[in-house]
Each structure stands twice: as structure tokens, then as C-alpha cells.
Amino acid sequence: MSARRDTEPDTRVPWPLAVPAVLAVLFLLLPLSGLLLRTPWTELPQLLAEPAALQALRLSLITATAATALSLFLGVPLAWVLARSRRPGISLLRAFVTLPLVLPPVVGGVALLMAFGRRGIFGQYIYEYTGFSLPFTVWAVIIAETFVAMPFLVVTVEGALRSADRGLEEAAATLGSGPFATFRRVTLPLIWPSLIAGSVLTWARALGEFGATATFAGSFPGTTQTMPIYIYETMQSEPDAAIALSLVLLVVSVTVLALLRDRWLNSGTRL
Amino acid sequence: MRKIALIAASALALAACGGGSADDPEAGSGDSLSGEITVFAAASLTESFGNLGKAFEAENPGTTVTLSFGPSSGLAEQINSGAPADVFASASTKNMDQVVESGSAADPVTFANNxxxxxxxxxxxxxxxxxxxxxxxxxxxxxxxxxxxxxxxxxxxxxxxxxxxxxxxxxxxxxxxxxxxxxxxxxxxxxxxxxxxxxxxxxxxxxxxxxxxxxTAYPIATLEESKNADLAKAFVDYVLSDAGAAELETAGFAKP
Structure with missing residues (x-):
């Protein structure tokens, strides 16, 4: 005992915490190992080379990337407003716009239908004047994914903006830089790591989106049938194919996590 | 809502009428039935089985029928993966056959056509x-x-x-x-x-x-894994009874 430095805290884990902690680890990892054990490894290449599977994967990659781009375009300015504005009601606004974080995605899908469907409160006018209706189109998939995933970006970027060094922004302003130029040249580079982390998180959430997409966009190969929907439908007829595709999404998730871990560590030490 | 209540009421009335008939096998054994069963049924049976479940519970106090509706193909897959169900009512013989082939059910009976x-x-x-x-x-x-x-x-x-x-x-x-x-x-x-x-x-x-x-033909069968086989059997018999047939006919199903 005396050998230990007095600055080091006791790191032994008391058993009332250790036992549930081990159970928690098992609980989280057993299903994943089940997936790995049940994966038909020998047939894997041919299951993944299935044109329908590739089509779903391609659609998922495209729509998740588009949803992330849309989230960046709309979400970063929103995050800036939430972090910098002193107007009353901002915290209420924040609560509303981050609601999709906790809202069940299928409810989001129903809400999107009520708003932007052909008979929706806004959608009916779009349909009336342009003859275009969103449901069953690839745009509906992108909108559903953006609705569910954008709050992840907003929350991440807002946090970074709040903890960013305001002194640099003020210095830029005193040197004659306008507010937007300051945002572009000073603020954005400052929050760069969080912007990347938020984008990756948003992309991953969009890639996994199921409920809102199935409800709002439907399911048709090549147009609206994304990977999660394809997995769900394949599970009913060919479980092996569904397991193989689940594995692909698992690998993607692990990769995302690995990427984020680096970013978070870096940004953590920098801020 | 009122419409559903009306259908339920008429089903109850029909069930009461059919109670004494010869081909209503569970009518006499009502006292021995208790507990609960889970019925996996095709999505197209949502209204008719909803009513049948309530009528069955009313006729057999102390029993609970939990209904789970979904695509027959998905339900068959769940049953074969060990989902705890007692009765399966499928919207196609193909999906019922998948369950029978895996040994999860035996001797399905067709109860309706659509x-x-x-x-x-x-x-x-x-x-x-x-x-x-x-x-x-x-x-x-x-x-x-x-x-x-x-x-x-x-x-x-x-x-x-x-x-x-x-x-x-x-x-x-x-x-x-x-x-x-x-x-x-x-x-x-x-x-x-x-x-x-x-x-x-x-x-x-x-x-x-x-x-x-x-x-498409609708077969029904009790499942081998059922923990309440008597009640499961009674429910299947009820669906096949005159009262069951009347409810299905009201919903627009054709006789098998």
C-alpha cells in the first residue's frame, strides 16, 4: 500500500459495481457475437454480391451522404444561432429542434407524411402546383434521414461553438472582419474536429434509419429500399442473406466508432 | 370505433346462439379452460381475429388471448426462430407449410379463403x-x-x-x-x-x-411449443366453429 503514490486514486472496482458491469458488457456484446457466429462465412461473398443487396447498399450510401450534406448546410447555421443568439425563447427552440433525437423514428415518419405527403398540410400545395409528391421518391428517403439525423450534428456543433475560444472571434472583429467572414475564417476552423465528428455521427444515424424511411418513403428496390429495410424484408424469406447484410452494417458501425474515437480524443486534448 | 363495437356485439350474439350446437366442441368444456395464449395471425385477420379473440375471452372467463398481427412470412420466420406463440393463422398455405416442415406445427386446417x-x-x-x-x-x-x-x-x-x-x-x-x-x-x-x-x-x-x-387459403394450427395446448386447441376449434365462421363471413372472407 505504501508503495502507491498518494496522488493515485484507488482503482479497485467494488463488487456491487463489478458484477452488473460485467453483465452489461455481456448483454451488449453477446448479440453481436451471435451475429458473427451465425454468419454464413462461406456463402458471404455470393450473398453480398446479390444485385438487390448491392443496390440497397448503394442507395443507402448515397442517401446517407446526401442527408449529411443537407444537415451540414442547414444544421451548422442552426447550431451557430443556438450557441450565439441571446434572444428569448432560444432554449425552447433548442428543445424543439432536437426533439427527433428522442422521438421514435416511426413517429417522425408519420409526422413527415402529415406535413409533406400528397395530402399533407404543406404537401398538398406542392402537389397542387407542381404535380410532384414526395412519398415513394428518393427525396423522401433523404428528408426522412435528415429529419432523424440532423439533430446529432446540431447538438455536436453547438457544444463545440459554446466551448470555442470567443477571444479569437473578438480579435478578428476588432481587426475589421465582418460577422460572416469571422464565422468562415475563424469559427469554422476552430470547431473543425467537432464538425467532422458530428458529420460522421449524422451519417451513421442516417445510414441506419429505418422507421421514418419505411413510413414516409415506402420501399422499392433502387428508389427507397435502403439497407435496413432490405435487411428487414430479407429476414422474412432468407435469414442468411439478412445476417450477411447485417454484418456489413456492423462493420460500418465499428469503423465509424474507430474514426470518432480518434477525433474525440484529438478534440478533447485541443479544447 | 362504433362499427367495430357493433361487429363485436353481433359476434358475441352469434357466439351465444351457436353455444349449444353440436359442432361447437369447446362449449361444454368451458370450465376447465384458463390462462393465456398468444395467437400469431396474418395482418389481414386484424379485425376478424380481434373480434374473435374478444368473443372467445367473453365465452371463457379467465382466459386471455393475446394477438400479434404481421406478414405471414415474417410470423412463420419468427415461429421457426422460437417465438413463444400458441396458435398460427396464416394467409397462405406456403407459410404454414414452412412452420409444419420445421416441426413447429402439425395438421393445419383451412378456415377461410380470401x-x-x-x-x-x-x-x-x-x-x-x-x-x-x-x-x-x-x-x-x-x-x-x-x-x-x-x-x-x-x-x-x-x-x-x-x-x-x-x-x-x-x-x-x-x-x-x-x-x-x-x-x-x-x-x-x-x-x-x-x-x-x-x-x-x-x-x-x-x-x-x-x-x-x-x-389465398387461410390455414390455422396449434403450435407444438405451446405451453397451454388445451386453450390453444379450444381457440382453434372456436375459429372453426359456426360462431367463428359467422364472424369471418361478416368480415368478407369466403368459406374454405
Whole structure:
């Protein structure tokens, strides 16, 4: 005992915490190992080379990337407003716009239908004047994914903006830089790591989106049938194919996590 | 809601009438039945089995029938993966056969038949009057997914009629297909005649000529893994009884 430095805290884990902690680890990892054990490894290449599977994967990659781009375009300015504005009601606004974080995605899908469907409160006018209706189109998939995933970006970027060094922004302003130029040249580079982390998180959430997409966009190969929907439908007829595709999404998730871990560590030490 | 209550009430009345008849086997053994069962039933049975479940519970106090509805293909897969169910009512013999082949059920009995109908929103925005209208390019048609019984039947109808229809969406089951029409998002869809009936005023039906229409048989069976085999058997008998047949007929099903 005396050998230990007095600055080091006791790191032994008391058993009332250790036992549930081990159970928690098992609980989280057993299903994943089940997936790995049940994966038909020998047939894997041919299951993944299935044109329908590739089509779903391609659609998922495209729509998740588009949803992330849309989230960046709309979400970063929103995050800036939430972090910098002193107007009353901002915290209420924040609560509303981050609601999709906790809202069940299928409810989001129903809400999107009520708003932007052909008979929706806004959608009916779009349909009336342009003859275009969103449901069953690839745009509906992108909108559903953006609705569910954008709050992840907003929350991440807002946090970074709040903890960013305001002194640099003020210095830029005193040197004659306008507010937007300051945002572009000073603020954005400052929050760069969080912007990347938020984008990756948003992309991953969009890639996994199921409920809102199935409800709002439907399911048709090549147009609206994304990977999660394809997995769900394949599970009913060919479980092996569904397991193989689940594995692909698992690998993607692990990769995302690995990427984020680096970013978070870096940004953590920098801020 | 009032309509459902009325149907339930009439089912109860019918059940009471049929109580004493010879082919109502569980009528005399009501006192020995207790506990609960879970019934996995095709989505198209949502209303009729909902009513049958309530009527069965009312006739056998102390019993609880929990109903789980979904696409027959998905339910069959769940049963074969060990889902704790006592009775399976499928919208196709194919999905029942999958369960029988895996040893999860034996000796299914067909209790009803169903045929397809075109469902359109009440105001029929695309002016659908025949099957051929569905092949038009700007008509938004929704179908059940290809592996789901209603999706199999829908494609059979198109094949019989020799028309080529590209849907805008393949929905997970017949009820989600129907909801896209009730909401007016799609112009038309192929669902069962019973679904058009259950949707009430929100949708109207366009009949499919009998010579090209497809029908599907509904088999029911108790499951081997059932922890309450007596109650499961009693429920199946009830579905097959006169009272059950009357309820199914009210819903628009054809006799097997």
C-alpha cells in the first residue's frame, strides 16, 4: 500500500459495481457475437454480391451522404444561432429542434407524411402546383434521414461553438472582419474536429434509419429500399442473406466508432 | 370505433346462439379452460381475429388471448426462430407449410379463403375503374412485398391479366399497403376484399374479374411449443366453429 503514490486514486472496482458491469458488457456484446457466429462465412461473398443487396447498399450510401450534406448546410447555421443568439425563447427552440433525437423514428415518419405527403398540410400545395409528391421518391428517403439525423450534428456543433475560444472571434472583429467572414475564417476552423465528428455521427444515424424511411418513403428496390429495410424484408424469406447484410452494417458501425474515437480524443486534448 | 363495437356485439350474439350446437366442441368444456395464449395471425385477420379473440375471452372467463398481427412470412420466420406463440393463422398455405416442415406445427386446417380487390382512396384521384388502369405510367400503385402472401396474390393477378404493373412501393404487409391508400398517398393498391371492407368509407373497392383474380387459403394450427395446448386447441376449434365462421363471413372472407 505504501508503495502507491498518494496522488493515485484507488482503482479497485467494488463488487456491487463489478458484477452488473460485467453483465452489461455481456448483454451488449453477446448479440453481436451471435451475429458473427451465425454468419454464413462461406456463402458471404455470393450473398453480398446479390444485385438487390448491392443496390440497397448503394442507395443507402448515397442517401446517407446526401442527408449529411443537407444537415451540414442547414444544421451548422442552426447550431451557430443556438450557441450565439441571446434572444428569448432560444432554449425552447433548442428543445424543439432536437426533439427527433428522442422521438421514435416511426413517429417522425408519420409526422413527415402529415406535413409533406400528397395530402399533407404543406404537401398538398406542392402537389397542387407542381404535380410532384414526395412519398415513394428518393427525396423522401433523404428528408426522412435528415429529419432523424440532423439533430446529432446540431447538438455536436453547438457544444463545440459554446466551448470555442470567443477571444479569437473578438480579435478578428476588432481587426475589421465582418460577422460572416469571422464565422468562415475563424469559427469554422476552430470547431473543425467537432464538425467532422458530428458529420460522421449524422451519417451513421442516417445510414441506419429505418422507421421514418419505411413510413414516409415506402420501399422499392433502387428508389427507397435502403439497407435496413432490405435487411428487414430479407429476414422474412432468407435469414442468411439478412445476417450477411447485417454484418456489413456492423462493420460500418465499428469503423465509424474507430474514426470518432480518434477525433474525440484529438478534440478533447485541443479544447 | 362504433362499427367495430357493433361487429363485436353481433359476434358475441352469434357466439351465444351457436353455444349449444353440436359442432361447437369447446362449449361444454368451458370450465376447465384458463390462462393465456398468444395467437400469431396474418395482418389481414386484424379485425376478424380481434373480434374473435374478444368473443372467445367473453365465452371463457379467465382466459386471455393475446394477438400479434404481421406478414405471414415474417410470423412463420419468427415461429421457426422460437417465438413463444400458441396458435398460427396464416394467409397462405406456403407459410404454414414452412412452420409444419420445421416441426413447429402439425395438421393445419383451412378456415377461410380470401380474394384480391383494388383499393383506391374514397375520391379515386386517378379515376381507376379497371385492372388495366393500374398499368398506366402516372398511377401510383402500392403492393405488398413479394414474399408476403398478399404480394404473391397481387402478382398472380397481374400475371393472369397479362399486365405489367410497377409499384411505387412494396409494403411490409397488407395493412401498411392499405394505409398508404387511406392516407391518399397512393392512387391504388391490391389488397384483400376483407381489407377494403374493414377500411370503411376511407377507401372504395374496384372489383377484379373472377377469371383473373387470385385467392389465398387461410390455414390455422396449434403450435407444438405451446405451453397451454388445451386453450390453444379450444381457440382453434372456436375459429372453426359456426360462431367463428359467422364472424369471418361478416368480415368478407369466403368459406374454405
Amino acid at each position: 380474394t384480391m380487390e383494388i383499393a383506391v382512396p374514397a375520391d379515386n384521384p386517378a379515376k381507376i375503374t379497371s385492372l388495366e388502369d393500374l398499368a398506366k405510367k402516372d398511377v401510383k400503385v402500392v403492393l405488398c412485398a413479394e414474399d408476403v402472401p398478399c404480394g404473391v396474390s397481387a402478382r398472380e393477378v397481374f400475371k393472369n391479366a397479362g399486365i405489367d404493373v410497377t409499384p411505387v412501393s412494396n409494403e411490409v404487409d397488407v395493412k401498411s399497403t392499405l394505409s398508404k391508400i387511406t392516407l391518399g398517398e397512393a392512387d391504388a393498391g391490391l389488397v384483400y376484399v376483407t381489407d377494403v371492407k374493414s377500411a370503411g368509407e376511407e377507401v372504395s373497392g374496384v372489383e377484379i374479374p373472377a377469371d383473373v383474380n387470385a385467392s
